Amino acid sequence: MALSIHTLSRIAIELQSGISSRDRFQRLTDSLQRLLGCDACALLRYEQRLFRPLAIAGLSPDVLGRRFRLAEHPRLEAIARAGDVVRFPSDSQLPDPYDGLIPGHEAFKVHACIGLPLFVNQNLIGALTIDGMDPHQLDHFSDEELRLVGALSASALGNGLLVERLEKQVLTPIAADSQPLVEGDEEMIGISPVMAQLKNEIAIVAHSDLNVLITGETGVGKELVARAIHQLSPRAAHSLVYLNCAALPESVAESELFGHVKGAFTGAIHHRIGKFELADNGTLFLDEIGELSLTLQAKLLRVLQYGDLQRVGQDQSLRVNVRVLAATNRVLKQAVLDGQFRADLFHRLSVFPIHVPPLRERAEDIALLAGFFCERGRARLGLKRVALTGATLALLARNGWPGNVRELEHAIYRAIVLARASRGGEEVLLQPENFSLDTNAAPGRQIAPPEPELQRDTLRHGTDEYQRRLIRMTLEYCDDNWSACARTLAINPGNLHRLAKRLGLK
Ligand SMILES: Nc1ncnc2c1ncn2[C@@H]1O[C@H](COP(=O)(O)OP(=O)(O)OP(=O)(O)O)[C@@H](O)[C@H]1O
Ligand SMILES: [Mg+2]
Structure with missing residues (x-):
């Protein structure tokens, strides 16, 4: 037997320790990677035809943000359908979702792969994937042993999700299931x-029916x-109506918000329903509220205070039940x-303010x-396939991102297009040079050109500092594993050892 009773019971005991689900899942994948001697291990949650990684070991950290749709990942689809241990032959034609995502092996394919579907009461709740770079690395585990590992993992995942659900029910009056926020x-x-704090605030305020003012820099x-x-509010079954206040010319703004009747003004040839009426029983999202004119601010305040509005050109008023998010x-x-924004409207809107932090505060x-x-x-x-090298991740991590998440999103798409254009093919590995970011920049710091007589010294010092930072970051990504770090940096382990000593890192 490849897995001793001792090993299996260690896994079982580690899973019992009373720590948070996230830590427990992390501990599970870490122990399995160690005990099974595999290169990578991931615990995935199954939801609505996709797999969402909950914990990973031996994989690039960006995997935690990836969502694997079954329709696009035939290997995972096979695991979801299997009902039992799945072993993929090393020459399997189905691409492995982790190809290129094992640090140090970005350019290589995974060669040994086992998938364990995880069930609770015969419902598929997740999967465990075990991968190796050596084709025969996982051959010596019997199906029997792997089923045991699967059963232990399924019970850990099932319990973790149950606890999460219970915690959410305490937090929010209406039973929210364990789905992601949106x-x-x-x-x-x-x-x-x-x-995590933002998600908590959202869950709490969603059920309250209060108006919410959402603030934050552009693109957060x-x-x-x-x-x-x-979506988390009791109004989810009704519409969410969007209105951008900045894009509203003053002349049509009132009619956009409250509607108009035929003949109300030149050009009003039909009745028109305003956004407030469209959002009746639902939610109205007023984007860029700060751009609304003072006149309209007064009219908006009236609707918020009394819940009634007047269509342009109509005398009688109309009652609406709308929740406003701004x-x-x-x-x-x-x-x-x-004096550009009414204080009374501000107070009405910001009963529950939510601030979305900039990306640089959540590196x-x-x-x-x-x-x-x-x-x-x-x-x-x-x-x-689209993968990122460790050096690319380190570059992205130290950029300042003044345009926040939107800027990062566009930078990635642009890099994919550039990388594909320069190398062709259907598999893209994003390198630092595919991004037009300053490869030496530390966030928020500008380095002035050095005095000429200091240049030799500064160059040496600067290079050392850069190497120190790069090694530290890469090491962190590789979970303090020096050989994985050497592979990621494409440098001989002995050389890395000597370099790290000279830089005072070892
Ligand atoms: N936490 C996140 N996870 C995934 N995608 C995100 C996240 N935050 C933002 N995005 C994406 O980043 C882009 C910008 O987000 P969004 O439009 O919500 O920003 P915003 O704060 O409204 O920006 P602006 O102030 O410019 O209107 C969108 O494509 C959005 O899907
Ligand atoms: Mg926006």
Whole structure:
């Protein structure tokens, strides 16, 4: 027997320890990677025809942000359908979803692969994947042993999800299931503490029916937050109506918001329903609220106060039941002080303000978001594979991202297009040079040109500092595994050892 009773019971005991689900899942994949001696191991959650990684070991950190749709990943589809242990032959024609995602092996394919579907009460709840670079690395495990590992993992995953569900029910009055905040393409990616707090705030406010003011810099995800609030609210079955206040010419703004009757003004040849009426019983999302004129602010306030509105050209008023979510990247408090925004409207809207933090305050999420957008770009461009090198991830992690998530998203798509154009083929490996980012920049720091007599010294010092930073980051990505770090940096392990000693890292 390849797996001793001792090993299996160690896995079972490690799973019992009373720690958070996330840590427990992480511990599970870490132990399995160690005990099975595989190169990579991942615990995936199954939901709506896709697999979402919950914990990974030996894989690039961006994998945690990737969402694997069954329709696009035949190997995972085979695992989801199997009902039992699946072993893929090393010459299998089905591409492995992790090809190019094992640090140090970005240019290579995975050769040994086993998938274990995880069931609770005969429902598929997830899968465990075990991969190796050596074709025969996993041959000596029997199906019997792997089924045991699968059963242990399924019970750990099932319990973890149950606990999560119970915690959510305490937090929110209506039973929210354990789905991500918004499904599919609209999911909010991020596991950093500030994102966890944001998700909590969203879950709490969603059920309250309060108006919400969503603030944050450009591209941080304010619209995504608005969608999440609507979808988790009791109004989810009704419409979420969108209106961009900045794109509203003053002349049509009132009619856009409240509608008009035929003949109300020149050109009003039909009755027209306004956004407020369209959103009746649902939610109205007023984007860029800071751009609304003072006149319209007064009219909006009236609807919020009394719940009734008048169509342009009509005398009698109409009752509506609308929840308003508003977003702005302006500091509205300042606009109030400057007399550009009504204080009373500001107070009505910001009963529950939600601030979306800039990307530079959640650097842990950058790799996940990069993976998420790589996978999305891959699907859109019909490519087989899009992976990032460790050096690319390190570059993305230290960029400042003034345009936040949107800027990162566009940078990834542009890089995919550039990389494909320069090398062709259906498999793309994103290198630092595919991004037009300053490869030496540290966030928020400008380095002045050195004095000529200092240049030799500074160059040496600067190079050392750069190498130190790159090695530290890569090492962190490789879970402190020096040989994986050497592979990622494409440098001989002995040389890395000597270099690390000279730089004072060892
Ligand atoms: N946490 C996230 N996970 C996944 N995608 C995200 C996340 N945050 C933002 N995005 C994506 O980034 C892009 C910008 O997000 P969004 O439009 O919500 O930003 P915004 O704050 O409304 O920007 P603006 O102030 O410019 O209107 C969108 O494509 C969105 O899907
Ligand atoms: Mg927006």
